[in-house]
Amino acid sequence: MEFLIEQILNGISTGSVYAIVAVGMTMIFGVLRAINFAHGEYYMLGTFGGWYAISALGVPYPVAIVIGVAVTAAIAFVIGRLVMERMIGAAPEASVVATLGVSLVLQNSVILAFGGSYKFFSEGYIEPVFFGDIGIAQQRLLIIGLCILVFAGLEWMVSHTRIGKAMRAVSQNTEACAVVGIDVRTVVIATFVLGTSLAAFSGILTAPVNVSVYGSMGEIITFKTLPIIVMGGLGNVRGTFIAAMILGIAESFVAGQFGLQYRDSVGFVTLILMLLWRPHGLFSSHARF
Known part of the structure; x- marks a missing residue:
């Protein structure tokens, strides 16, 4: 029983880390319809910023x-103006190439520095x-x-603040928002900076547990975030939270039963199974925010 409770607590802790990172990515997807493959690098930037x-x-x-x-927020603002603004209405392939390029630039810049x-x-x-x-x-x-x-604050923000309501509107219909006068570019930048700041926040919170800080640490975070946002329903914030907890607890039990070397495989297996069985996720993608 003690082992069971300990694994659940560790799993909830790990799931909380994943949830804070993943909710940023899912909010960015909600307004841009683009997956940010550089998201883990903002996790890494926040950790390096705290370490330095x-x-x-x-x-x-x-x-x-x-x-x-x-x-991290300052760097994200610059990248948002230079790169992410141009992804509004662009083909999904463009966002993949652009964010992968940003990932390489950020990662190698930190390694050089x-x-x-x-x-x-x-x-x-x-x-x-x-x-x-x-x-x-x-x-x-x-x-x-x-x-x-964080999730209580996000829930309040998107329900009661002007920028939060604008985020919800843009996530539902970008063209209609532009017609009625909502500044879509400002909303995209605000969402991007908020989402990447949450990734940085998660990185600094996790650093004392991980102990080690290195330039490529964001890669595995990006690839663990992908199955979470797919499982939670692309763009669904509440679904993202539940999916993160499921993955965190599953990883904890696998690590406890079979060893740490098998822990990282859980996310990839989950992603494959979700794409084969329920590619739209466990929760509706229409229930964004």
Whole structure:
């Protein structure tokens, strides 16, 4: 029973990380109808931003989170203006090529700037909290709590704010929004910066658990995010949350039963099965936001 509870808690923690990353990608897909294959690189940028702030500037961990997200948001804004604006109404193939190109540029830029070696992320709240005989790191509890806050905040934003309602409108009908005077480009940029900032936020939250920071760390995150947004229904935010939890718990049990080397295969197997059995996902893609 203790093993079962521990694996579920670890799975919820992992699923929370995936959920924060994936919700950014699914929101970007909702307004652009394009999958951002560079999404994992923003996760990596946020982690590197936090690591550099701690290592070079000596700031505490909470301040490093703010710096990492802010730097990533600034980079995303520039890329949004230069690249993502041009994806509005473009063919899906164009977005694939463009975002793959951005991924290569970002990844190699970081490797050139900081080197290809692994870096040690030294901050965070790694002390365990015990519930009886079951221990879980404080950082994992923090990730779970912040994931709930992020989704509650997104739910409030898209329902009660002007930009949130505009995002919902653009996700439903881009042409009609342009006709009635909604600035589609501004909405796209705002959604893109928000989505990539969430990926950066997730990266910094996960860094104390992963410990290592390296230039290509975003690749596996991108490919784990894909089965989540497919399973959740492309563009469906609530479905993304549930799918992320399912994948996180499944990975936790596979790692606990068979070993860590099999954990990463769960996402790829899930993606193949979903594409074969239910390519539109477990939840309706029409229920965006």
